[in-house]
Amino acid sequence: MDGLVNYPRSLVGVQVAAFLVEVDPDVFKVSLRSRPPLDVSVLAAQFGGGGHARAAGCTLRGSIDECLEQLAGAVEKEG
Secondary structure, eight states, X not given: OGGGGHHHHTSTTOOEEEEEXXXXXXXXXXEEEEOTTOXXXXXXXXXXXXXXXXXXXXXXXXXXXXXXXXXXXXXXXXX
16 A cells, blocks of 8 residues: 555646555554655654655654644645
């Protein structure tokens, strides 16, 4: 399932893709992929994760809606 995050990024106009998997109740493993100029390692680092400019990951805690809101806010700030 980890490779699934690459599909949305392949679509025209998509700059960043996120794939969330709930690994425990209210704990999500997040995989991020991007196109230039967005550096998803910067996004992941904000949440204690890491990676490199085009592929990174982190773990988020909270409901799915809370996690998506956190990610969207971080993307807007960096984008």
